[in-house]
Amino acid sequence: MNEYSYDYRTVQGFILSAIFWGVIGLVIGLLISVQMWDANFNFGEYFSFGRLRTIHTNVLAYGLGIGAEFGIFYYLTIRLTKRNLVLGKLARFHLWLFNVGMVLATFTLFIGMNQSLEYAEFEWPIDIAIVILWVIFTIVILTNIFKRKEEHMYVSLWYIIATLIAVAILYIVNNLHIPATLTKSYHLFAGTNSANVEWWYGHNAVGFLFTTPILAMFYYFLPKATGLPLYSHRLSIISFWSLIFAYLWTGAHHLVYTPLPDWIQTLGIVFTLFLIAPSWGSVINGYFTVDADWSKMRTNYLTKFFVLGITFYGLQTIQGPSQGIRVISSLIHYTDWVPGHVHMGTMGWVTMIICASVYVIIPHIYKTEIFSEKVANIHFWLVLVGQLMFSITMWVTGIQQGAMWKMTNADGSLKYTFMETLVGNYPYWQMRTVAGVIFVVGMLFFVYNVFMTIRKGMAKAALADAKAA
Amino acid sequence: MSHKKDIYSKTIPFALMVAVTILIGTIVTTIAPMFTKGMHPKLENLQPYTMLELAGRDIYQKEGCVNCHTQTVRPLKADVLRYGDYSKAGEFAYDRPFLWGSKRTGPDLARIGGKYPDEWHIQHMENPQAFFPKSNMPKYPWLKERAINVNEMKARMDALGFPYTEEDVAQAAESTELDAMVAYLQIIGTAVEKEGAMVIEEDSVEDENPLAGNAAALEEGKALYAAECAGCHGVNAEGNIGGSLVDYAAAEPASRDTYLVIANGYEGVMPGFASSFSKERIWALVEYIESLGK
Ligand code: HEM
Ligand SMILES: [Fe+2]
Numbered sequence: 010m011n012e013y014s015y016d017y018r019t020v021q022g023f024i025l026s027a028i029f030w031g032v033i034g035l036v037i038g039l040l041i042s043v044q045m046w047d048a049n050f051n052f053g054e055y056f057s058f059g060r061l062r063t064i065h066t067n068v069l070a071y072g073l074g075i076g077a078e079f080g081i082f083y084y085l086t087i088r089l090t091k092r093n094l095v096l097g098k099l100a101r102f103h104l105w106l107f108n109v110g111m112v113l114a115t116f117t118l119f120i121g122m123n124q125s126l127e128y129a130e131f132e133w134p135i136d137i138a139i140v141i142l143w144v145i146f147t148i149v150i151l152t153n154i155f156k157r158k159e160e161h162m163y164v165s166l167w168y169i170i171a172t173l174i175a176v177a178i179l180y181i182v183n184n185l186h187i188p189a190t191l192t193k194s195y196h197l198f199a200g201t202n203s204a205n206v207e208w209w210y211g212h213n214a215v216g217f218l219f220t221t222p223i224l225a226m227f228y229y230f231l232p233k234a235t236g237l238p239l240y241s242h243r244l245s246i247i248s249f250w251s252l253i254f255a256y257l258w259t260g261a262h263h264l265v266y267t268p269l270p271d272w273i274q275t276l277g278i279v280f281t282l283f284l285i286a287p288s289w290g291s292v293i294n295g296y297f298t299v300d301a302d303w304s305k306m307r308t309n310y311l312t313k314f315f316v317l318g319i320t321f322y323g324l325q326t327i328q329g330p331s332q333g334i335r336v337i338s339s340l341i342h343y344t345d346w347v348p349g350h351v352h353m354g355t356m357g358w359v360t361m362i363i364c365a366s367v368y369v370i371i372p373h374i375y376k377t378e379i380f381s382e383k384v385a386n387i388h389f390w391l392v393l394v395g396q397l398m399f400s401i402t403m404w405v406t407g408i409q410q411g412a413m414w415k416m417t418n419a420d421g422s423l424k425y426t427f428m429e430t431l432v433g434n435y436p437y438w439q440m441r442t443v444a445g446v447i448f449v450v451g452m453l454f455f456v457y458n459v460f461m462t463i464r465k466g467m468a469k470a471a472l473a474d475a476k477a478a
Numbered sequence: 479m480s481h482k483k484d485i486y487s488k489t490i491p492f493a494l495m496v497a498v499t500i501l502i503g504t505i506v507t508t509i510a511p512m513f514t515k516g517m518h519p520k521l522e523n524l525q526p527y528t529m530l531e532l533a534g535r536d537i538y539q540k541e542g543c544v545n546c547h548t549q550t551v552r553p554l555k556a557d558v559l560r561y562g563d564y565s566k567a568g569e570f571a572y573d574r575p576f577l578w579g580s581k582r583t584g585p586d587l588a589r590i591g592g593k594y595p596d597e598w599h600i601q602h603m604e605n606p607q608a609f610f611p612k613s614n615m616p617k618y619p620w621l622k623e624r625a626i627n628v629n630e631m632k633a634r635m636d637a638l639g640f641p642y643t644e645e646d647v648a649q650a651a652e653s654t655e656l657d658a659m660v661a662y663l664q665i666i667g668t669a670v671e672k673e674g675a676m677v678i679e680e681d682s683v684e685d686e687n688p689l690a691g692n693a694a695a696l697e698e699g700k701a702l703y704a705a706e707c708a709g710c711h712g713v714n715a716e717g718n719i720g721g722s723l724v725d726y727a728a729a730e731p732a733s734r735d736t737y738l739v740i741a742n743g744y745e746g747v748m749p750g751f752a753s754s755f756s757k758e759r760i761w762a763l764v765e766y767i768e769s770l771g772k
Contacts (some may be wrong), residue, residue, distance in 0.1 A: 044614070045583065048607065051616035058616050059542030121540035126575050154489050162486050170489075171496050178500065182508075187574070189637035190630060193536065200570030202517045204578055209508040253496060257503030266552035267578055268567035270516040273507060280503070339554055343582040415556040418756040421676065423559050426754055427585045428705055432612050 016093050017374045019100045021463075023080025024367055026108050028456055030072025033115075035449045037065045042445050046438040055119050063130050064118045069355070070128060070218065071139075072111050077363045078172075078222045079107065079146060084370050085165050085229055086150050090157035096149045103145045110138045122192050126207045128214045129183050133194045136184040143180065147173045164245045168225035171253050175217040183210035201269055209260035216256040219359050220322075224291055226366045227319060231298060234311040234369055240297035248290025255284050262333030265342060281333035288326035295319040310382045314365035314389060321357030321396075325350065340415070345434060346407025349400040356396040356448060364388070364455050371459055375466020384458045391451025398444035406437035520571035524669040526640040527572060527662075529650045533626050534662025536634065537655050538577065541618065548579035549588045549666065559675045559753040562589035562667070569669050574638065584615060591668040593749050597719045598710065599660045609709030621656035676752040678741040680734070687733040687768075689761045699766030702759060710748070715770050720748060727771030736764045 044050045044058045051057040083100060087093060094100050114135045122132040131139065150169060154162070162170075183206055186194035196203045232239050239245065261269060261277025295315065299305060305312040328350055331337050341347065372379050379385060413433060416424040485492050511517050527535060538544070551557050553564040565588050570576055594602075601608060604622070606615040628651045635642050650658075689695035704713070715723040740760050743750030751760065 048614045054620050062545045063542050123539050125539040125544045160487050174497050175500050187637050189634040196575035200573045201567045203576040254499045258507050267550050268565050420757050422756050423754050428610050
């Protein structure tokens, strides 16, 4: 089968869906950022912070993140197995089910169906739908891999397979619940055990939804976009196996100084420190790939997306293990430092690489060029500035908050009331809203660029059809 | 690179190897501990939630309170000073799920039970800013409008295997979501005996206010009163949940007694502030309160 007959409609459908959910999630993010410094921006039950904050994280993680991953994984699978999706119709159904599921899932969060397990908030009927979605996805991809026309599986396929398996295990185990009614269930695990399962899941949601899928994209699209071959195959083998081995041991770094048994905490912290190595394996592989020709940073507009993306991944994987250490945790745990960390990962690494991948895919589908490199550059600089400003303000206020919580007077009393420590955040939270606006405007440039590229591509195809007729 | 037939060409062996690699850490850190005693401790006097308390806990989940409030005090000096005794594993045996949280936008609630009278919570949920003018907590006026759905609650209690009596059902039937929330908040952390982090002895306090007549202290006391005390004692100290401090001051109590009340509070009625306010701050408050009687 030749290149010209590959069917990318489902790929594009997922990318556009992800953009749709992304915009919703980002706008809600802006609203909750304002609510944090002015409670008057809570509007009744459905638009109060407690509900919206949950919707923000879920719509972005599941709608934007996983939506884009579904589409881009299908694209990678088609490319790397050198054939159309064997189960193309099932993939199409998957796309529809995904969007219907997202509408329902978002609705249930609005009405307060919330299991209160971070990143696993959906109630059990939605959980079942998600498992079905994932099984369909797995079947479509594995079928293609089994029937591939390329003997060797490229690195990206390894990460895709690891993602499929790990997410299935994680999601099912942590969502084992005792259903009471259609709208309410209780965790099968209680107390300390519930906490341990949840953070085994939570940390590995980061590992297998925000790391391995993005690495799958990075390993494929960096060489593609720059035309430079991957620096070291051996290094990618070592990083792959050590990463997927070590990740699962480390969830307890979210539970430092809680009643979780000490041995589990300590074991988790040790593996957390080790995690720097496999993470940096990929960072180094990326840098040395571009090292073959750094002028690409200037001449190829996409190179900087990948280089900055992997740089933020590198910073995250130094920052993360540091946060796990007891003495650092005691200062920054529960503070705004953590959202600073989170958003460098989600904005600087995940979204950056997803956008760059989309910039490769969409023109490729239409065999055309990107609508405007200039708009892509504006997008790049705005999201970069927005994200840095977000993380830096949150680091500063996080440390201030952690320090103010700790400080005592000579007579042994606390130096600051809780209110004083809270009010100290307000100026930083206001700056964070500004940072968020900058980031969102940057993303709107991205959306515009994607739509205009599709328009251009469709016009070109129509012209070609007219000529052929 | 030459593509000899290695594991990267064989789908099923590769996938199996991935699964095994992932499962090792999973089993050691998550599955195996489930079968150890350390993961299932229970304090002797810990009781399952009553129907009303569980209804409150469910609303706590529904409203996403865990996004802003933690429920675990770390064994760190400042945590214990601010919130109370550190959390014990045995306190959470009936918690499905755990609600320890990961972010303290608001204060920790692991020791909130019994800290304030019910009326405090009722007014605070209605309007947090009346207690802390600069608080960012949303108002929850809809809670008091909603009745508890008793049939739903029976199904939930049954799912958890928690016992309940006809009286429990009758009580839930005539309660609002707000009542349930208060019932839940008042039970949190009460399986551990309460002890103040700091208790001030009478003879460690000066007879007279060392800051008496100090204008700066008076201002500080006034500001602190507005930020921390006005919710209970009224914006003009006219009294609300707590008594009128104008009347109190008119009776010209001894400065030391006023100091001790602020520092140690009254069990279940007013929290003590010895660990949250420095000596100077408490004396500044005493100075302000005494000025009200003049
Ligand atoms: C080696 C890599 C990493 C390690 C060891 C690590 C470690 C940590 C630790 C210890 C925390 C808890 C901080 C606290 O609450 O005190 C944390 C939080 C978090 N991290 Fe990372 N991190 C890593 C990379 C990443 C990346 C790449 C992302 C995103 C793409 C990410 C997303 C998050 C999120 C979302 C949370 C917040 C969890 C919550 O809701 O409390 N992390 N990380
Ligand atoms: Fe983590």
